[in-house]
Amino acid sequence: MKNDGEFFVYMLRCKDGSLYTGYTVDLQNRLKLHQVGKASKYTRSRGPVELVYVEQLATKSEAMKKEAYVKKLKKNEKEDLIGSLTNQLPK
Structure with a gap:
């Protein structure tokens, strides 16, 4: 089980301008999966994606x-x- 404080809500901007929202315990790994088309059907056909929001x-x-x-x-x-x-995305 993960420790408290290790849950992230994030938004990605897809190449078509749409926004994808998700949550994860491992933000870096999840982003890598989105980039290679293995995280969700939605972003698979709309990549590449850019992280635009994280909390x-x-x-x-x-x-x-x-x-x-x-x-x-x-x-x-x-x-x-x-x-x-x-x-909380670094500027």
């Missing part, structure tokens, strides 16, 4: 809830989130 959360439950919340947002609201202070 670290303390528990799996929090990460799953945040992922569900983000997935329900409209695209312009997701763009606002990407530009917000909750985005």
